[in-house]
Amino acid sequence: MSARRGRRSAGLLLYRRFGDGLEVLLGHMGGPFFARREAGAWTVPKGEYDPEEPAWEAARREFREELGLPPPDGEAVPLGEVRQTNGKTVTAWAIEGDLDPAAIVPGTFTMEWPPRSGRTQEFPELDRVAWLGLDRAREVIVTAQAAFLDRLAEHSL
Template identity: 80%
Template sequence: MTVRTTRRSAGLLLFRRTGDGLEVLLGHMGGPFFAKKESGAWTVVKGEYGPDEPAWEAARREFREELGLAPPEGEAVALGEVAQAGGKVVTAWAVEADLDPETITPGTFTMEWPPRSGRTREFPELDRVAWFAVERARELIVAAQATFLDRLAEHAD
């Protein structure tokens, strides 16, 4: 009998208040699979963690690894968990902070590309990071993660 463990990710959803309303910081997933996609290819800045690491610590570590910046200080609003279509469970916190996407130095990952070529290439974890109004973010974010936007909006009211 094979026991499957649930893959888990944790992340931080930065938000800021502007004259036009609430905006959130999302990252566009890097690598060849998402290069030409927009809808469903943007995500909370997050990453996987193991059973021995607390989710909050993983969220902060992944922020640093994926963006090359220290995670912002400030009140962290727990946004709970969502299960994505592939079965991964994502836990997120919202933190109010402002960040210039131009200051980001993305982390990278290596994979065989093209498939079955025997060659490996390095790709950015996130190839773009940008601020979006919540309604625009809802059109772009991984479907299950839209729940985080709803929970943030409830908190921000």
């Protein structure tokens, strides 16, 4: 079994009502691999957690780590799980709220870049955060996570 199998992430999908529809807050993944990509490069703010940590607590912790802001209070709508093509299982909840993307202070990660250079660089976990309507969000979100948008839309009818 691959070391990548069994990895789990949890996150919060913030949403707000806009006109007669919904908008969701998504983050564009930081780092050099996603710098020039749109489709499949946007994600629910989320992160990995250990099996001993409850997924709900991990989702709230990761929201703070990824965005630099406390997670909103409010009713959490369970959106269930999806399995991404990389084998990671992602669990998410939706919470209605609002925040200004300009207020976000993203967390960072370090990696060797360029590859095999022996140099490490620091990159933001999310290099952009934006409110997107559900149709636009479906166009750019990690493919498996589109199920979260569908489940949110069903809940909000």
